[in-house]
Amino acid sequence: MPGLKILPLAAAALIACSTLATAEDLRIASWGGVVTDANRAAYWNPYEKATGTKIIDDTFNGEIAKARAQVQAQSYQWDIAEMEDAEAVAGCEEGLYEKLDLSRVPVADLLPDSHDECSVVSLTSGTGLAYNKAKMENGPQSWADFFDVQKFPGKRGLRKSATITLEIALLGAGVPKADVYKTLATKEGQDLAFATLDKLKGNIVWWSSGTELVQGFMSGEFDMAVAYNGRVAGANKTQGQKLEFVWSAGYLIGNNRWVILKGTPKAKAAMDFIAWATTPEPQAEFMRHIDYASANKKAFPLLEAEYLAYMPNTAERVPYGLTADLAVWRDNLDTLTERFNAWASQ
């Protein structure tokens, strides 16, 4: 595929000639681990080679507080940050991010819900049911199975947050996918979610980072878990694990989004980067390094079939996917988080 490798460079060189006169640094905050590795291979190194703009990366866990502190102090440690959906929307409302120049982003080629005035999706992940096939031949096949400790005894790994956990609890209680957020917005629905979680009491191991999730499987602390598809794929490919991701059980689709911090002196250089990074070639290259999806539809035809094995948004998987309803979470996140913390800490 030599032609494919040259294409992005050519495109980048063109953009570079037209927009960038001088070389300067750009600082981007990402999530560390395999995500940063893939970013570096697909975006940062090629961009640096093509434009001379050196990219300095930093690691964070999506904390919006860190972006707010920089914007309020007008002292910037990052120019671009990779926020999750909720933080991208909340920060945009609060004026923490620059408005993007969408005329420079191939908006028409992007998947639905992949951009708004402040952000463009950098990666899409699926969070769903995974089990260790090496330990259990016939693992849980549905969320009802996952919440059935008689049928499937043993510990489960769950993400330590109200988001994701409560949606999954409702799926486990038999709420149809389409009604999950409608249910979660009501008091009865919230009670149902926590009552379903009660069934797992004493059988939960909480994880908070993808690394901990993989570690939990590898150390045998749990053999089934709520898991990120990319981490499951990574563990199978590089750590010799035999983890099975059950797409048909239903999974949550989530995004990371590039935002530019409001008022950064390098806002223009940051926009140049985003304009380049949303073109098909680097987006396809990204998917060769990690099992999370890019946003540009035109990137997928460039991709070899082998890289689609774990992609969360292929045509046959999307019907099982559930996209987060940010409106429900914006109103209920504070109280549900408090209730979740109270529940988990008993």
Next chain:
Amino acid sequence: MAAGLAQVATPPGQETAAASARQPSHQGVSVALVANDDLRRRLRLIDRLREAKALALTLPALLFLIVALIAPLVFFMSRAADNTDLTDHMPRTSQAMAGWDGDGVPPEDIQRILADELSGIAGTPALAVLARRLNYQEAGYRSLIQKTANGLRAGGVGTAAERLTAIDARWAEPPIWQTLRQESGRWTSFFMLAAIDLKKDTAGAITSAPAERAIYQRVFARTFIASLSVTLICLMLGYATAYTLLRLRTGLGRIALLVILISLWTSLLVRTLAWIIILQKNGVLNSALMGAGILDEPVQFIRTWFAVILAMVHLLLPLMILPILAVMRGIPPSYMRAAQSLGAAPLRAFWSVYLPLTYPGIGAGVVFVATTSLGFFITPELLGGPEHQMISYFVAFFTNMSVNWGLASALGVWLFVITIAMFAGVARGFGIARIKP
């Protein structure tokens, strides 16, 4: 600087001395008394000067302390009661609300002020901050405020009350108005109450938070109990260790002390991670026990109180040993011999002579360990589950993740108060004041 102070300060002192010396000559009776008084005054002046000089020397440290520690502390603590997220973004509404009696729904003129202010900030960051703040009071107010502001900006006809109600029926009901009235002040008790599972109802009375959301009283109790247990265990182990260290041969004693110091100098994170490796399900301890045939299958060590307390004791033990050791070094062995030669049994001699002499060291160690363990964050986070998290975990959570800085500050203030109370208690109990500077 100190010398300058002294020079400036001396002449007026002499003047007063001269003046008071002149007066008594008219009244012979009180001469001696006044001269005595005069001497006392001069002595006091000299003392004051000496104090000022000493203070002047500590001035840089004091300034640093104020700038780098006390000022930020006061700033963050003030966030616990700060209500400017509301009052700064709708100043006229807040003012008008303060004058309303709170009965039912406010009159049209107040409703118009609110409608004007909300439509004025529609689409700006100010509205987002306001909406987020109100959502703490009641889930759903966030979207209510956003929806209302956007709806008002889009237009509409009729009175302010009609326009508001047309956008959302909640504006025709008292609760949202009563909340706005309750939170119309520059300062709020909301966060301080929320941090101990309390809230104000719409009538202004303090009530408990809903049972399913009550958490912080339990977490405070847990923090306090964990800190106390760790301190007690450290005290027993630390005292025995310090006592033994003193009695070891010099060479061996030095090596033992070095081991303690190295463990103190090693990063807290590294030491905590080491415990994970040892205690995890297929970790060193389980493998050893199973290899030795003591266990058939691995035991759950990690994510238990055992793991959390064990690691905390290990991390904090040097802080107990060192002050006790320092105090023990200063106790001449002859005291114990004297007690015994006066007829005390060894245990009695220890109890009535040795132990009281080490109180200052115990006090210092207890304060170090107890206060440090009250703020422990990373060790319970890594070795425990949610049921082992202490208050500082939630401070970090609300600071970084959910960005509710008011609640984070309030939790911090309560923790600070508890810590100070503990410190005062220990200082009184063990006579830490006896440690002379």
